[in-house]
Structures are given as structure tokens and as C-alpha cells.
Amino acid sequence: MGVAVFAGTFDPFTKGHLDIVERASRMFVAVYILIGNNPSKTPTFTRNIRAELIKKSVSHLPRVNVAISSERLLVEDIKLLRATINIRGFRNAEDMGYESKMEDINRILAPDIETIYMKSLPEVAHISSSAYTEIMKLSGKGSWMVDEHTHKFYKDYFHGEPQ
Numbered sequence: 654m655g656v657a658v659f660a661g662t663f664d665p666f667t668k669g670h671l672d673i674v675e676r677a678s679r680m681f682v683a684v685y686i687l688i689g690n691n692p693s694k695t696p697t698f699t700r701n702i703r704a705e706l707i708k709k710s711v712s713h714l715p716r717v718n719v720a721i722s723s724e725r726l727l728v729e730d731i732k733l734l735r736a737t738i739n740i741r742g743f744r745n746a747e748d749m750g751y752e753s754k755m756e757d758i759n760r761i762l763a764p765d766i767e768t769i770y771m772k773s774l775p776e777v778a779h780i781s782s783s784a785y786t787e788i789m790k791l792s793g794k795g796s797w798m799v800d801e802h803t804h805k806f807y808k809d810y811f812h813g814e815p816q
Contacts, residue, residue: 654680657738657769658731660687660722664696665803666707667785669777673742676771678716685734686711689722697786697810710800728763739768744778 677684686707688700700721711717722730741752756768780798788795789807796804
């Protein structure tokens with residue numbers, strides 16, 4: 654198949670995100686992880702820092718690249734990356750409802766881009782970036798939700814250990 658984009662805020666990039674990317678990398682010639690900004694969210698780290706963390710998380714996947722959004726619409730970034738597939742991960746029916754609405758809008762804006770849905774595996778479906786961040790702020794005990802280097806980075810940040 655062609656080139657695909659998996660977009661999100663990724664604050665942080667969790668094991669659920671990694672699962673989607675690993676499976677997508679077996680289906681597509683190339684997969685771009687596109688780090689965007691969501692005006693309704695306040696990320697813990699800049700997109701550049703998140704990009705560096707994600708690059709370490711996916712270093713074992715030769716077909717996967719990390720990019721930072723251009724502050725345009727997602728469909729415009731997908732076209733800039735010469736991709737034709739928008740990968741959307743979902744954990745539950747609530748996620749699917751939101752993603753379905755976004756697909757309808759994206760189809761009007763860019764009918765040549767297809768959206769592919771990938772359901773999280775049961776063992777990671779409970780993980781969310783916001784839950785991880787909240788747990789880290791309060792206790793530092795969210796290691797099962799992200800890879801080791803991401804967990805260390807967040808733990809050091811929230812609990813005063815030097816970076």
C-alpha cells in the first residue's frame with residue numbers, strides 16, 4: 654500500500670500509540686507520525702521535544718518517520734507528506750464517534766484521502782495520554798503506559814530529578 658499519516662498531540666506517545674504504529678508499519682510503505690497542536694489541549698512539552706521522544710520509541714521501525722505539523726489542516730499536511738491515508742486509532746465507542754465525525758469533515762475537505770481505523774488491542778485500550786500525565790503528576794507510577802525512556806523523561810520532569 655501507499656504512504657500513511659498517524660496524527661495526534663502525543664503528550665505523551667503511549668504504548669497504545671506504538672501498537673497502532675507498529676501494525677500500520679506492516680501495512681504501508683511508509684508511516685508518518687505527525688505531531689500536531691490541539692487548541693483545546695495544553696501539552697506538557699513542545700512538539701520538538703515530543704518528536705525526539707517519539708523518534709526513540711519508534712527507532713526499531715525503519716518505515717516510520719516523525720514529522721511536526723505545519724499548523725494547517727490535517728488533510729493539507731497529509732498532502733504535503735505525499736500520503737493518501739489518514740490512520741485513526743480508537744479505543745472505544747466514544748473515540749469512534751468522534752473519529753467518524755472528523756472523517757466526514759475531512760472527506761468534504763479532501764475526498765482523495767482515505768481514513769483507516771485501527772482499534773487498540775485490549776491490553777492497551779485503557780491507556781490514554783491524559784491519564785498517564787495525571788498519574789505522573791501525582792505519583793510517577795505510570796511505567797506500564799509508555800516506553801522506558803519516555804517514562805524516565807516524564808518522571809524526571811514531574812518529580813524534580815535532573816534531566
